[in-house]
Amino acid sequence: MLDAPLPPCSRLGHVGHAKRCLSGLPSAQVELDASTMAVVFYCIGTLDLLEMLEGKTSESDRQSWRDWVWEQQTHGPNGSGFRPSTYMTPQRSPNVQEDCTSYDGPHVIMSYTALLSLAILRDDFSQLDRPGLIKFLKSCQREDGSFSTVIGSGDTDLRTLYCAFAISSMLDDWSGINVDLALQFVAKCRTYEGGYGQSPNCEAQGGTTYISVASLYLAPGSPSTRLTPPERQKTIQWLVRNQLSSGGFTGRTNKEADACYCFWCGAALQILGARELVNVRGLGQFLSSCQFKYGGIAKVPGEHPDPYHTYLSLAALSMYPPEADPTWAFGPLDPLLNARVETSNWARAHIPAR
Amino acid sequence: MSLVDRPFYSARPEWKDVEPLEQYENINPLAPILYTDEYKDATNYFRGVVRDGEKSERVLELTEHIIRLNPAHYSAWQYRYETLIALNSPLATELQLMDEIAVKHLKTYQVWHHRRLLLIQLRDPNPELKFIAQSLKADAKNYHTWSYRQWLLAYFNNDDLWSGELDFVDHMVNEDVRNNSAWHHRFFVVFQSGIRDSEKDRERVIKRELIYVKQSISLVPNNASAWNYLRGILDHNKLPYLTVQVFLEAYTLDTPPATGDIVDLENPPPSKEAQLPCPAAIELLADVHELQGAEGVGKAIDLWKSLRDIYDTIRKRYWDHRIKGASHREGV
Ligand SMILES: [Zn+2]
Numbered sequence: 141m142l143d144a145p146l147p148p149c150s151r152l153g154h155v156g157h158a159k160r161c162l163s164g165l166p167s168a169q170v171e172l173d174a175s176t177m178a179v180v181f182y183c184i185g186t187l188d189l190l191e192m193l194e195g196k197t198s199e200s201d202r203q204s205w206r207d208w209v210w211e212q213q214t215h216g217p218n219g220s221g222f223r224p225s226t227y228m229t230p231q232r233s234p235n236v237q238e239d240c241t242s243y244d245g246p247h248v249i250m251s252y253t254a255l256l257s258l259a260i261l262r263d264d265f266s267q268l269d270r271p272g273l274i275k276f277l278k279s280c281q282r283e284d285g286s287f288s289t290v291i292g293s294g295d296t297d298l299r300t301l302y303c304a305f306a307i308s309s310m311l312d313d314w315s316g317i318n319v320d321l322a323l324q325f326v327a328k329c330r331t332y333e334g335g336y337g338q339s340p341n342c343e344a345q346g347g348t349t350y351i352s353v354a355s356l357y358l359a360p361g362s363p364s365t366r367l368t369p370p371e372r373q374k375t376i377q378w379l380v381r382n383q384l385s386s387g388g389f390t391g392r393t394n395k396e397a398d399a400c401y402c403f404w405c406g407a408a409l410q411i412l413g414a415r416e417l418v419n420v421r422g423l424g425q426f427l428s429s430c431q432f433k434y435g436g437i438a439k440v441p442g443e444h445p446d447p448y449h450t451y452l453s454l455a456a457l458s459m460y461p462p463e464a465d466p467t468w469a470f471g472p473l474d475p476l477l478n479a480r481v482e483t484s485n486w487a488r489a490h491i492p493a494r
Numbered sequence: 495m496s497l498v499d500r501p502f503y504s505a506r507p508e509w510k511d512v513e514p515l516e517q518y519e520n521i522n523p524l525a526p527i528l529y530t531d532e533y534k535d536a537t538n539y540f541r542g543v544v545r546d547g548e549k550s551e552r553v554l555e556l557t558e559h560i561i562r563l564n565p566a567h568y569s570a571w572q573y574r575y576e577t578l579i580a581l582n583s584p585l586a587t588e589l590q591l592m593d594e595i596a597v598k599h600l601k602t603y604q605v606w607h608h609r610r611l612l613l614i615q616l617r618d619p620n621p622e623l624k625f626i627a628q629s630l631k632a633d634a635k636n637y638h639t640w641s642y643r644q645w646l647l648a649y650f651n652n653d654d655l656w657s658g659e660l661d662f663v664d665h666m667v668n669e670d671v672r673n674n675s676a677w678h679h680r681f682f683v684v685f686q687s688g689i690r691d692s693e694k695d696r697e698r699v700i701k702r703e704l705i706y707v708k709q710s711i712s713l714v715p716n717n718a719s720a721w722n723y724l725r726g727i728l729d730h731n732k733l734p735y736l737t738v739q740v741f742l743e744a745y746t747l748d749t750p751p752a753t754g755d756i757v758d759l760e761n762p763p764p765s766k767e768a769q770l771p772c773p774a775a776i777e778l779l780a781d782v783h784e785l786q787g788a789e790g791v792g793k794a795i796d797l798w799k800s801l802r803d804i805y806d807t808i809r810k811r812y813w814d815h816r817i818k819g820a821s822h823r824e825g826v
Contacts, residue, residue, distance in 0.1 A: 161525055162524055162525050163525075164525070164526050164527070165525055165527045165528065166527075167527065167530045167533070169527055170529065170533060171565065171566040171602075172525075172566075173566070173567060174564075174568050174569070176527075179525045180524050180525050183525065207520070207522070208524045209524075226517055226519060226523075227517065228541060228544070228569050230515035230542075231515065231516040232518060243572065243573060244569075290568070290572075292572075293568070294607065295603070331678065331681075332685070332686075332730055333722045338641060339641060339645070341644040341645070341682050341686065342637070343637065343640060343641075343675050374729075378722075380809060381718065381809075383808055384808070385808050392635075392674055392675075393718045393719050393722055394672040394673070395674070416811060417811050417815055419809065419811060422808055
């Protein structure tokens with residue numbers, strides 16, 4: 141079955157899906173209200189991975205997108221960063237500069253997705269409040285090394301820690317975080333299976349395993365001091381076992397395959413230097429079968445697509461392009477930041493202070 | 495999604511003193527959500543309340559309403575918690591309300607986070623175990639629910655809390671032997687949460703766990719969760735893989751061996767219905783052989799080849815990698 145020819149990648153369909161979501165989401169998606177920036181990143185990122193940003197959007201569109209993202213940069217007493225959207229922002233004259241209330245402040249995960257979105261849009265980052273962002277990260281780190289998503293919330297897990305690492309790496313400035321303490325927290329999330337859970341004592345999961353591995357390799361210094369060869373081997377083994385006979389990856393032992401785990405597990409394997417162990421053919425088969433007939437990619441065949449699974453599927457294919465079919469060819473991906481290599485180079489060239 | 499036909503806040507006299515604040519919107523918003531009028535009305539009043547810093551009973555009503563419309567609205571959750579504390583509200587009542595809301599929104603992070611905050615204040619963790627067991631009935635592999643249980647046990651860490659845990663997890667494994675969350679939880683309880691008095695005899699505990707997982711494998715051999723658990727016991731306790739060699743061998747054959755009436759607890763054979771050979775057993779047996787010199791490596795390579803060519807072809811490249819690595823090291 142895995143040898144059957146792949147149906148073509150409906151590239152224009154996926155562009156259409158991303159553009160439709162950028163223009164508006166139905167009321168049933170109200171749960172995305174507090175994470176719009178991430179949705180925006182997945183949509184713009186989809187256009188980037190398909191290399192259709194220039195061809196399928198106008199410069200004035202892209203400028204208005206940049207403006208929107210910058211509008212989410214907010215400044216408060218504990219630093220600055222990006223908020224999810226204006227969902228907590230009252231109507232006022234946009235010229236009035238006032239400190240945000242603590243319920244309308246920056247969010248670590250949204251700050252990471254905002255920086256990547258701006259890099260995709262090739263912004264010059266002249267508006268970035270770098271000292272404010274570093275101060276914000278500092279205010280979010282907790283005693284156990286983990287990070288809260290917003291200031292003053294106990295809401296903490298590994299995702300936020302990874303985003304703080306990715307931001308510091310893009311800034312090329314790690315002064316906002318205590319790296320050793322954070323790495324101790326990561327180590328506590330490791331489980332007997334070889335993967336990492338979301339918090340200490342939790343079950344190994346593909347997404348948080350990617351996040352842990354990426355954090356270990358993003359941090360300054362040598363990753364080999366943080367992961368012994370047997371540990372690395374065991375993690376690779378667990379990740380490889382997550383590829384199921386359908387070709388898709390599961391996120392946890394004995395669960396079903398899901399498109400997003402093709403990225404999370406595949407990217408972790410690439411970072412660990414084990415990309416040659418992935419069954420690329422199977423991965424392509426599974427992801428092509430998750431394509432929705434009107435564009436976008438769903439978590440499993442037959443379901444409705446969403447920006448998250450669409451972006452992550454294309455990102456997985458960028459690392460593991462199935463050789464046979466030219467519609468499935470993509471440019472290379474930087475697995476550490478989760479962006480096209482050209483985009484991550486842009487970020488690293490323009491985000492650090494000069 | 496609307497609750498009963500409740501009038502909008504803008505039509506309710508008791509909300510007249512609050513100035514509703516419309517959401518700020520850029521002329522070209524990105525990925526805007528087409529809000530319902532009900533959500534707009536409620537969040538307009540919420541922004542107004544937040545700007546004024548009001549913390550009152552009616553704020554509890556308003557935030558509950560918003561949470562029901564959008565359980566991922568983390569600001570509403572945060573403001574609600576602060577209001578509860580400011581008002582000195584009975585948190586046990588809040589917890590009861592959460593029993594109902596949690597079951598509706600099991601997959602929403604905030605629901606569980608709020609619960610943790612309440613428990614930290616209430617400091618009465620024991621009844622929670624029953625609530626968690628109940629919500630696992632709706633979704634036995636829910637990640638948030640299990641994390642919450644693990645947090646609760648580790649955070650309060652009292653003997654009473656731990657006393658029924660092995661029985662509970664045994665029940666969960668029996669309900670679905672492939673529930674990896676349950677197996678993970680067992681590992682957490684037995685090996686990674688400190689050693690309680692009843693578990694001080696570690697040799698006995700390790701032996702018990704080995705028998706437990708081998709019994710489970712003998713009934714359902716093709717279960718990755720059980721094999722990972724077995725490897726976990728060996729690795730965590732630094733036991734040589736060699737100690738399970740005899741047990742493994744029967745699972746690498748094509749048919750179950752003929753057995754007499756003697757029950758060997760250490761080495762239970764595969765059940766008669768078992769699908770054999772079992773790839774996970776072949777893999778572990780190869781790991782055992784790999785550590786036994788050149789001759790062992792030769793045997794390991796034969797096993798890996800059988801996985802590559804017949805029993806686990808999706809991981810062909812992985813088995814090739816193992817074969818290459820071992821041949822290289824041993825010069826085979
Ligand atoms: Zn998914």
